[in-house]
Amino acid sequence: MTKKKSREPVEAGHTVEAAEPGEARDVPEAGEAGEAGEAGGAREPAAPAGQAFERVLRWVDDRILGGELRVGDHLPPERELAKTLQVSRAAVREAVRTLQAQGVVRSAVGAGAAAGTTVTAVPAHALTRLLRLHVALANFPLPDVVEVRISLERLSARLAARHASPDDVAGMQQLLDHMAQPGIEREEFNDADTAFHVAIAASAGNLLAADLTAAIRESMRLPILDRFRRIDAWEGVIDELRHDHEAIYAAITDGQADDAARLIEDHIRRAWQTLGSGEAP
Amino acid sequence: MTKKKSREPVEAGHTVEAAEPGEARDVPEAGEAGEAGEAGGAREPAAPAGQAFERVLRWVDDRILGGELRVGDHLPPERELAKTLQVSRAAVREAVRTLQAQGVVRSAVGAGAAAGTTVTAVPAHALTRLLRLHVALANFPLPDVVEVRISLERLSARLAARHASPDDVAGMQQLLDHMAQPGIEREEFNDADTAFHVAIAASAGNLLAADLTAAIRESMRLPILDRFRRIDAWEGVIDELRHDHEAIYAAITDGQADDAARLIEDHIRRAWQTLGSGEAP
DNA sequence: AGGCGCCTAGTGGTCAGACCACTAATCCGA
DNA sequence: TCGGATTAGTGGTCTGACCACTAGGCGCCT
Secondary structure, three states, rough: HHHHOOOOEEHHHHHHHOOOOOOOOOOOOOOOOOOOOOOOOOOOOOOOOOOHHHHHHHHHHHHHHOOOOOOOOOOOOOHHHHHOOOHHHHHHHHHHHHHHHHHEEEEEEEOOOOEEEEOOOHHHHHHHHHHHHHHHHHOHHHHHHHHHHHHHHHHHHHHHHHHOOOHHHHHHHHHHHHHHHHOOHHHHHHHOOOOOOOOHHHOOOOOHHHHHHHHHHHHOHHHHHHHHOOOHHHHHHHHHHHHHHHHHHHHHHHHOOOHHHHHHHHHHHHHHHHHHOOOOO | OOOOOOOOOOOOOOOOOOEEOOOOOOOOOOOOOOOOOOOOOOOOOOOOOHHHHHHHHHHHHHHHOOOOOOOOOOOOOOHHHHHHHHOOOHHHHHHHHHHHHHOOEEEOOOOOOOEEEEEEOHHHHHHHHHHHHHHHHOOOOHHHHHHHHHHHHHHHHHHHHHHHOHHHHHHHHHHHHHHHOOOHHHHHHHHHHHHHHHHHHHOOHHHHHHHHHHHHHHHHHHHHHHHHHOOOOEEEEEEEEHHHHHHHHHHOOOOOOOHHHHHHHHHEEEEEEHHHHOOOO
């Protein structure tokens, strides 16, 4: 039953040691010799080992949820982790890919402190990927997404009206200027539009709301662009959007939280209606 | 290394064939040292370069975003996909793990239609994992999470007041009864509490809001339980929570959307304050 | 003829070992 | 003393093999 193991009082070292400080890990031939991995044994599954890569995942999860692994810490080298958990390196790599897909770790080749697999915390990319795929799979219908987006951006606008720093405001102003350029292309306008909304969310000081807003807006990028292209009265639509943005910006800089929330909701709802019907006012 | 053969007539597949007719099968050949870092231009990504598993990821992404791969469709068998994309099977598996971590595919061994890797759409688990890890990493501070949760649940409560079906309502009632049991344990109460909030979100008919609510609530499970355990005046707290729930339930069944939204916000805010300070009213 | 069970094929799951590319630290000769 | 070559350690990839599982077919036995 070597599967029960773990639970070593790790600690020590900056990189979460995988084996006892005294080395001597070696293969725990303790009974049950033979059989690599549990494979054949239909005996008592004392440890819900399940898939090999899940054991690695569990190992990392436990240490993250337990606070032993923090942002910036290193995971043990893949080869060492494989030996410790008695799985193949391939299994370790699959687990690492899973963690990578969730924005929890980052891998780098080479030598030195910068190399190896380190714990990070960049969920924005992961969230974006996840939402984009599921929106594309029609699992999250666009109207649902829009409603959630409104809720989040109401929150962001409200907080931004209270907490936006001068730098934040300057960034928004710059994006407004960008969108004000005459004859701006639809795609470029859309990107600046997205950046404007994300800037508001970022200035709100709520990391989760900001990341979710960015992910949601990005997940709608292709559908929105499709609708943009189908619009005939482009100039009329864009003017309306600009006007909305100006009003939102004014409310935020004036610290009018309720107004900002109301305006951004109206803005999103109206824009969505315009795009949805493909007509200009 | 012996790069011979590579003829293999790819038999027709009913499951999104991998080889496109007339595709430019240009082998990247690895070489080209120096181009690392995505040279500025590169508008036409003729050479995916990047990592091997990313090529697989891209292949699947393109087909999902393009609508060729829909929920229920099968990916080609790993061995076939590897041969088609000229990568190793290990690389394919790493990409599959990434997709699996995002709730986009599901793998099953065996033979027949149920086996193989199929496209699914179960993002709830993936979202939960992602949020839980990032909350544990203190990347998403709990106060931020609570604010977002309030926004989402306001939306859910509002929609639930309009759309909740009799079955939904019955489910909520059942959870209320469960929580009303005298002497209920804290953990059990917490689970029922979570289920109650998730039931509201589910009855709202907004899939994204429901999944996000469930994920957020679950990501806070351990921190909330910790606070629960530190509470002395447990009976007083639990009574207050029960009272809140009853009021929310009443507003939803009465179709009072605004009331439901206000009540659930007050409820969450008050509960969080109570838990945060560790004191009973 | 009808079961019933063994066998086969196809799939993901895992493993072992090897080599490559990259990077930081170190060594060694000029 | 200095600078290039070497080394060591890391992730990235590949190859080829075997295992476990499942559906479906085949053949043997009743």
